[in-house]
Amino acid sequence: MRWVDTLERNKQKVIETWFQKIIETYPEETAKFLKAQKNPFLNPVGGAIREGLEGIVNWIISGGKSEEVIPFLDRIIRIRAIQEFKPSEALQFIIELKVIIRNICSQESSVGLEAVDALVDKLLMESFDVFSKCREDLYEIRVQEIKDKTFRLLQRAGVLYEISPESEQRDR
C-alpha cells in the first residue's frame, strides 16, 4: 500500500499523537487543560493547535503540492512565538512529525515512506519564515503603537515632517 493511503487511514491517530507531543512542551497542569477543554473559545490555544495540525497533516497527505500550509503553520506558530519558548523549542514540534508518521505508518506496509522526510523538511523551512514573520510583526506593532500614542500631539505641535510628493522629490 502507498504510504499516503496508510497515513490517510491513520490520520486521526497521527494528529492525536502529535497533539499530545506538543502539549507536553507545556507544564503538566497546562497540558491537562489544553487536552481536556474542548470548547475552542475557552481553550483557544488547544483549539488552534488542533486546527493547525489537521491542516498540516492534510497537506502532507496531499503530497505537499500547495502553498496552503502556511496559514496552518501560522495558526500554531503565531502562538508559540509569543509564549515562553526559545525559537528551537517553539518549532521542534515540526520535526516530531517525521517520527510520528514513521512509527505509525511503518506498522503497516507503506511504500515510499521516505518521501515524508522531505515534506517535513520543507515544512520546517517554511516554519522558520513563519516564526520570524511573527516576531517581526510583534516588533513592528510595538513601534506602531508608540507612533499612534503621540501622532496627534506631534501633528498638532507642527513638528511632524509630513511627506508630500514635493518633499519626496527633494530627498532624492
Place this chain on the structure above:
Amino acid sequence: MASVPKPNELVKTINHTPPETWWMDKKVEFRPGTFCNASRPQYLEAVGLPFAREWRVTEDDWKLPSNWKEIYINGIKERLERFRTFKVFMDICVRCGACADKCHFFIGSGDPKNMPVLRAELLRSIYRRYFTTSGKLLGRTAGARDLTEETFKELWYYFFQCTECRRCSLFCPYGIDTAEITIIGRELINLLGCNIDWIMGPVSNCYRVGNHLGIQPHAFRDMIEFFCDEIEGVTGVRPEPSFNRKGAEILFVTPSGDVFADPGTYTCMGYLMLFHELGLDYTWSTYASEGGNFGFFTSHEMAKRLHYKIYAEAERLGVKFIIGGECGHMWRLLHQYLATWWKPPKNLEVPVSPITGTRFEHAKSTKIIHIVEFTADLIKHGKLKLDPSRNDNLIVTFHDSCNVSRGMGMFEEPRYVLKNVCNNFYDMPPETIREQTFCCGSGSGLNTDEYMEMRMRGGMPRANAVRHVNEKYGVNMLACICAIDRAVLTPLMRYWVPDVQVCGLHELVGNALIMTGEQTRTTNLRGEPLPGMEEETDEDL
C-alpha cells in the same frame, strides 16, 4: 564506520518537556517583553511615595530598603485589619480549581502561576507563614513559605500579570475575587517603591497637570479645537465647545486617550458632534482633563486622591451633574468605590437629561452618568436623527470591557446604541462576552509597549473570539467603550486578526448622526469614503 543517528534518535536527545519543579521552587526569569519597566524616581517623588530610586527589574539588586520585610509584613497586617474581603480571601479558598482555567493570562501563556488560584497562593503562602499558627509551625507542609527577595520578585512579576479583570471571580463558588488580591498585592509592592513606570508616569502627571500625558490646559483646548476643524471639514458644521465655563449645566470628563491617541480621537469627535447637535449646555475642564485613574492601579488612597479633581472642578464651575466619556476603569471606580470616598459637592444634583427628562436615579450617590446611558436614552426617546447606512461599510462586533461589564453590569446600553447606528452587528460567542467577557490583556496599567509580548498572550482569548466572527460574518470593526481598549485592541488585532479595526461607540454615532445644516457627507470621521461615495471622494482628491 561512524554511525549517523537517525532523525528519531536525534529528536530523543532534545527534551523540551519542562522539568517537574514544585511551584514554590521555580525562580522567575525576567525576559524582555514579559515585564514592565521600573518607575523613574521622579514620578514617585511627585506624589510623595516612599523609596524613590533608580532600579532595574533585570538587575539582581532591586535596592530594597534594609527593613523591607518588616514593611511588607506590616503592610499585610494593616490590610488584613482594614479589608475584611482580603482577610476572608486569604482564608477561605478550598482550592477547588473552578477559577483555574478562567484567566486569559493562563489561557494565553500556559503558565500555571497565572491560574488565579495560584496567583493568589503566591501571597497566601506568605500570609500563612507569618499570620497563621499552622504556617508558622509547619512551614511548607502547611503551604507556607518565607518572604525572601526571590519570592518578592515573583509576587511582583505575577501581580503585574493580572489585569484585575475579575473574570475568575465569576466562577468561584466562594466569590473570591483575585482582582482584589492583586490590588492589595500591588499596594504592598508600592510600599517598597517598586511600582512600574507606565503606571507611575500617568499618576504623577495626572496629579500635577490633570491628565495622564501631562498635557497642559492650552494644548488640551487646542486639540479639541482641532477636532472641531476636522468635524467641520467632514460635515460643514462646526461645534463650539466651551472650556472651564462657570454656570454650565454639565461637566464632561473623558479619558485623555480620547483626546490624544488614535483611534480614540474619532470617538471624541463623536461626543463633540452629539453635544453640538443637542445644543447641550456643557463644558470641558482643562484641569479635570482625565477620566481615567491610574491611581487605582497603585493604591486605594491614590485613586481617591486623583479622583478629587473632577469633583473640585464640578464645584468650581457650579455644574449640576457630570457626564463621563467612554472609559473602563473610571466606571468601575465610580460604581464601586467613589460613594465611599467622597461626598459629591453640594451643587451637584441627581442627573436629569435636559433633552428627555429622564432622571438617572442610579447615579444618585455620585451624580455622574456614563455617556452611553445618556445616548441610549436619547435614542430610546427618538431624539436623534440617525442614518445607520453611513456605517454600512462596517460589520461590527462589540467587546465588553471588563470594567463596565463585570465592574458595573452595563451590557445592553452599548448594544442598543450600536444597533441603532449601524446595520451590521454580530456578537461574539456567548461564553466570551457580557459578564464572561475576555479581557483585552492590557488593562490595569499594563498597556505599555515594552510589555507587548505578554499583552499578546493575555489578549489571545479575546482575539480568538474576534477571529471567529471575522471568519463567520466578515466582521471588520471591533467597537468598545473604553479608552484603554481602543488603544490596546488595535495592536492586538494587528497581531492576531489583522483585517479588524477598532473604534469607540461614539465614533459610529458621529458618523450616523444627521446634524442640522450639515453638507452632504462624503467621508466618515476617519476621512474614508462613505459607502456609495467612493467616486465623489476620488474627485475631491
